[in-house]
Amino acid sequence: MLVSILLLAALSKATVTILDPSDFADLAADAADNALTADWDYAPLSYQAYSITGPYVYNDTSKEVSHKTLTVAANDTSVVVITEDSQVNISQSTVIKHGYSTDLYQSSFYGLNAAVNIANASVAYLDNVNVTVHNGAANVYVYGNNSYAYVSDSSLYSSGPVSHGLYAAGYGTVVGKNLRHYSGAYRSSSFAGDSPKGYVYVYDSIAHTAGIGSAIFYGQGTVYAENIIGHAQQAPIAFLDGSQIDIHESDLTAGLLAGVVTFSSGTRQSGSEISFTNSRLTVLPDEAAGLWFGNVIASASLVRSQINTTSGILAIANYSQVTQDFNYFAESTAAAEATITVSESALAGDLVAYNGSSINWSLGNYSTWTGKAYSGYGNASFSVSLDASSSWIMTGHTVLTNFTDADTTLSNVHSAGYNLYYDSSSAHNSWLKGNTQKMHGGGYLKPASKSQLRGSH
């Protein structure tokens, strides 16, 4: 059962309960399966080493299947394979898969062992199809240029590791609509893309993941999501590893690490971007940030959206990396540079940068920020910019490398007695002319000292 509705309860004293596939499953029977992890400690092969087979192979054909129960119980075997320019539609049917994958890299990159595998320029429509998998298998996997799967009015359930719900790779595209997803084990995200790029579009769906590293969205490629209610019990709502994730009208709850984790699994990449429009991100762990960036140059955009954290931290940029265990941050190759733009949103919380990382935070279109910025460890650099319609209510002394305010009288900064220190050597701050001035609320705007600019702790 997915109750992301704790917050609603606090506001309205009413609870809305949303059912997901775990409410119809025997979770106790799947507990051992969900406790399985996997061995990733070997070099992945860079080619497809196993053939993708199963009892129902549609090869260069056109077919409609309805009112069927399709099953298999075998390792490294799919139930349904739709391949070589096939066009296959499946409706009012049930797909059940048992059996393990011998090579999870092959599962990730080619869909080995996936219940339904659509590949090589094939197109499939799945409507009213319930896909249940055990022992670790993707529900619906799409691979290759010009391969498309459209999955609607369906339920996706999995137990066992690395069992993503919708999964696209190799430039394949999956489109989901009105889905209910549940996964019980680790590294089993609801809607996922994998290398070298998957395109994932999902609408009007419910997603619930229970395992570590199982996010609502795993982006390597593009993800577009609209009207999703999701709760990742032991993961952020999204991992971005070189990807674009665009979320609209959604209500998403994260249970581990951060609200969103943006990183590079290899050397530092740039270009990942996540955007939230008309959405709410709730972050439950005590110390977790809303948006977390490490070993990456990336951006985020928040439009008419909320981030509610327990920690009081909106964003962290760190000299760090998420490990392949997906449950802690470890030292890594490079600092993070995060650019976050906020429009028509009211946000409360802090910005924290570590060890050479930076955050560029810009508020526009009637936005309000209540918070401060500080170093978590070592050198930290922050840039804040406000348009004239936006405002900042300070909750602590803050040191900024760059500060721009379209309201040059600073009437939109409420200092609450705290000081705002700026780097008087930065070109962006030349408009402040090295001056010290009193701000609304009694605090001072002042040039920062060298030691303040180096960060603290």
Ligand SMILES: *[C@@H]1O[C@H](CO)[C@@H](O)[C@H](O)[C@H]1NC(C)=O
């Ligand atoms: C599809 O059919 C062709 C021609 O019979 C065959 O060569 C190929 O191996 C088949 N592919 C799969 C995945 O079964």
Ligand SMILES: *[C@@H]1O[C@H](CO)[C@@H](O)[C@H](O)[C@H]1NC(C)=O
């Ligand atoms: C599958 O469904 C789509 C969408 O409804 C339709 O355009 C297509 O003709 C169908 N294909 C087959 C093989 O029935």
Ligand SMILES: *[C@@H]1O[C@H](CO)[C@@H](O)[C@H](O)[C@H]1NC(C)=O
């Ligand atoms: C799919 O599962 C749901 C419960 O999640 C059930 O209500 C529905 O009847 C199932 N549909 C099929 C086609 O099996």
Ligand SMILES: *[C@@H]1O[C@H](CO)[C@@H](O)[C@H](O)[C@H]1NC(C)=O
């Ligand atoms: C299937 O895989 C499981 C787990 O690796 C293994 O224990 C089992 O022996 C395999 N079954 C067959 C028929 O190879």
Ligand SMILES: *[C@@H]1O[C@H](CO)[C@@H](O)[C@H](O)[C@H]1NC(C)=O
């Ligand atoms: C797709 O085509 C490639 C190249 O012909 C082949 O190796 C692979 O097995 C095919 N995949 C599927 C799922 O049929």
Ligand SMILES: *[C@@H]1O[C@H](CO)[C@@H](O)[C@H](O)[C@H]1NC(C)=O
């Ligand atoms: C598949 O699509 C990608 C992205 O559009 C393109 O770069 C690549 O060349 C295509 N591959 C093939 C085999 O057509």
Ligand SMILES: *[C@@H]1O[C@H](CO)[C@@H](O)[C@H](O)[C@H]1NC(C)=O
């Ligand atoms: C920051 O990075 C350090 C070094 O990797 C790590 O030990 C620490 O847990 C990270 N903290 C956060 C909040 O990201």
Ligand SMILES: *[C@@H]1O[C@H](CO)[C@@H](O)[C@H](O)[C@H]1NC(C)=O
């Ligand atoms: C979430 O955060 C927003 C902005 O700070 C605040 O207005 C709202 O009351 C918070 N909601 C809850 C349920 O805490």
Ligand SMILES: *[C@@H]1O[C@H](CO)[C@@H](O)[C@H](O)[C@H]1NC(C)=O
């Ligand atoms: C901090 O950054 C330096 C490189 O500037 C790196 O060598 C060091 O390991 C980092 N320390 C931590 C705790 O991340």
Ligand SMILES: *[C@@H]1O[C@H](CO)[C@@H](O)[C@H](O)[C@H]1NC(C)=O
């Ligand atoms: C911060 O990011 C915004 C949006 O990308 C950009 O316009 C601005 O120049 C950046 N500010 C600094 C100081 O880098």
Ligand SMILES: *[C@@H]1O[C@H](CO)[C@@H](O)[C@H](O)[C@H]1NC(C)=O
């Ligand atoms: C303000 O909103 C408009 C319209 O949505 C958008 O084009 C513009 O980029 C926003 N500006 C800022 C500073 O957020």
Ligand SMILES: *[C@@H]1O[C@H](CO)[C@@H](O)[C@H](O)[C@H]1NC(C)=O
């Ligand atoms: C501050 O501005 C300088 C000059 O444009 C830029 O190089 C630096 O990245 C900015 N710092 C931040 C934290 O945005």
